Amino acid sequence: MTVTIKTADLIESVADALQYISYYHPMDYIRALGAAYEAEQGPAAKDAIAQILTNSRMCAEGHRPICQDTGIVNVFVKWGMDCRLDDTSKSLQEIVDEGVRRAYLNPRNKLRASVLADPAFTRRNTKDNTPCVLHVEMVPGHHVHVDVAAKGGGSENKSKFKMMNPSDNIVDWVLEMIPQMGAGWCPPGMLGIGIGGTAEHAVLLAKKALMEQIDMSLLKERGPQNDLEALRIEIFDKVNALGIGAQGLGGLATILDVKILDAPCHAASKPVAMIPNCAATRHAHFSLDGSGPAYLEAPKLDEWPKVDWAPDSAAIRVDLDTLTPEMVRSWKQGDRILLSGKMLTGRDAAHKRIQDMLAKGEELPVDFRGRVIYYVGPVDPVGEEVVGPAGPTTATRMDSFMRMMLDQGLLACVGKAERGPAATAAIKDAQSAYLMAVGGAAYLVARAIKGSKVVGFADLGMEAIYEFEVKDFPVTVAVDSEGNNVHQLAPLVWREKIAKEGLLEKA
Numbered sequence: 485m486t487v488t489i490k491t492a493d494l495i496e497s498v499a500d501a502l503q504y505i506s507y508y509h510p511m512d513y514i515r516a517l518g519a520a521y522e523a524e525q526g527p528a529a530k531d532a533i534a535q536i537l538t539n540s541r542m543c544a545e546g547h548r549p550i551c552q553d554t555g556i557v558n559v560f561v562k563w564g565m566d567c568r569l570d571d572t573s574k575s576l577q578e579i580v581d582e583g584v585r586r587a588y589l590n591p592r593n594k595l596r597a598s599v600l601a602d603p604a605f606t607r608r609n610t611k612d613n614t615p616c617v618l619h620v621e622m623v624p625g626h627h628v629h630v631d632v633a634a635k636g637g638g639s640e641n642k643s644k645f646k647m648m649n650p651s652d653n654i655v656d657w658v659l660e661m662i663p664q665m666g667a668g669w670c671p672p673g674m675l676g677i678g679i680g681g682t683a684e685h686a687v688l689l690a691k692k693a694l695m696e697q698i699d700m701s702l703l704k705e706r707g708p709q710n711d712l713e714a715l716r717i718e719i720f721d722k723v724n725a726l727g728i729g730a731q732g733l734g735g736l737a738t739i740l741d742v743k744i745l746d747a748p749c750h751a752a753s754k755p756v757a758m759i760p761n762c763a764a765t766r767h768a769h770f771s772l773d774g775s776g777p778a779y780l781e782a783p784k785l786d787e788w789p790k791v792d793w794a795p796d797s798a799a800i801r802v803d804l805d806t807l808t809p810e811m812v813r814s815w816k817q818g819d820r821i822l823l824s825g826k827m828l829t830g831r832d833a834a835h836k837r838i839q840d841m842l843a844k845g846e847e848l849p850v851d852f853r854g855r856v857i858y859y860v861g862p863v864d865p866v867g868e869e870v871v872g873p874a875g876p877t878t879a880t881r882m883d884s885f886m887r888m889m890l891d892q893g894l895l896a897c898v899g900k901a902e903r904g905p906a907a908t909a910a911i912k913d914a915q916s917a918y919l920m921a922v923g924g925a926a927y928l929v930a931r932a933i934k935g936s937k938v939v940g941f942a943d944l945g946m947e948a949i950y951e952f953e954v955k956d957f958p959v960t961v962a963v964d965s966e967g968n969n970v971h972q973l974a975p976l977v978w979r980e981k982i983a984k985e986g987l988l989e990k991a
């Protein structure tokens with residue numbers, strides 16, 4: 485029996501699933517994060533998890549994206565060989581891309597276009613987030629199974645691969661890689677690990693592993709039944725013992741689960757890949773059988789933990805419009821701050837263009853003297869919004885521009901994740917500061933943005949320079965003017981505490 489799948493149904497189902505995952509976290513992630521929140525003892529990490537959970541429920545209620553990085557779309561299709569498409573004039577890539585386009589341009593919940601063509605050179609935004617990355621497998625049967633994911637750039641950037649020698653130890657390699665990955669992948673999330681096959685197969689296995697349900701607490705309760713399950717538990721316990729914690733702020737929950745898929749490999753090799761999934765874990769799964777489009781059922785809002793983050797009333801209130809170098813110098817690593825006033829924005833493309841313009845002696849469109857810059861690429865607003873979700877992007881990518889920006893008279897910067905030694909030294913030399921906001925709390929953070937206008941490089945789309953007017957925008961001092969660096973210090977403290985006090989056994 486041949487089943488006819490309507491092209492329109494496939495497009496509609498992909499678009500619906502992508503809209504769905506932009507604002508609904510998978511419930512297994514929410515349950516695991518809720519449990520991590522209860523167990524967390526690191527105060528800064530607990531606050532970050534509270535922001536992520538509060539943001540998640542707000543997004544589920546408001547049908548707006550969990551993160552400003554609405555991802556690059558990954559699609560895995562298992563095509564039942566008894567199925568045929570009603571319209572064979574387009575490739576499957578074109579059909580699925582049409583679903584992506586409709587989802588990302590949906591006027592009720594416009595998502596961010598993050599995909600750039602010509603990646604090595606002009607890096608032009610394709611404006612509708614196409615093309616997606618599509619994988620197709622032909623399988624027996626009369627169903628089309630589709631897994632869709634929207635993978636954030638920050639976590640994808642931390643993917644690792646090693647062609648190991650057969651006798652090399654996988655756990656040792658993972659434990660060597662995790663600290664190097666820093667916090668730009670927005671922990672707590674999960675790790676997908678692929679072992680075996682060939683180089684490209686191992687990476688694909690790691691990505692597919694991220695589509696599985698989080699079930700580490702069940703696995704630990706019943707105990708491992710095979711070597712792969714034992715390996716999952718060993719990696720889970722040893723990674724969390726590193727004390728990295730939510731957003732790299734030091735704590736008990738760095739990962740919520742480890743998923744491993746394997747495949748036979750050549751006798752000479754042991755390819756291993758690891759891909760993390762961030763706090764904006766987004767994936768959904770549906771099947772088509774020719775009877776119409778698939779629509780996913782909305783989760784119940786009362787399934788979210790009762791966590792309502794509110795700004796810390798003891799935080800230092802800072803007026804950006806009257807900020808002085810003396811005030812910046814008075815901030816200490818770990819201080820909680822609520823920013824109000826005007827703040828500029830800029831991320832990768834804007835920094836590169838500023839560098840090129842300065843090299844040519846051209847005048848910049850914006851004067852950075854006495855200003856604070858926020859590393860962000862916001863989602864476009866819909867309805868009454870002044871801006872869509874607008875959480876921080878990874879500051880580490882701006883490290884090589886830090887000294888250049890400080891030379892322009894910049895007072896401080898805001899982003900997420902750690903700064904490297906050169907950027908930390910530049911901040912110390914200029915007696916500046918780096919403030920961090922919570923990655924994965926973009927809709928919550930955007931509530932603090934009361935005004936927004938583009939003031940430079942408008943052609944860069946979400947990467948343009950904006951001026952935001954903010955009110956009580958929550959940040960923490962991550963590098964202070966003396967070069968003290970939270971991301972270096974806090975995990976060390978928590979690693980020791982976990983080991984000495986056996987905190988993970990008690991959690």
Ligand SMILES: O=C(O)C[C@H](O)C(=O)O
Nearest residue numbers: 553636637638861877878
């Ligand atoms: O692109 C962004 O907005 C964020 C990015 O995913 C990142 O985590 O650095």
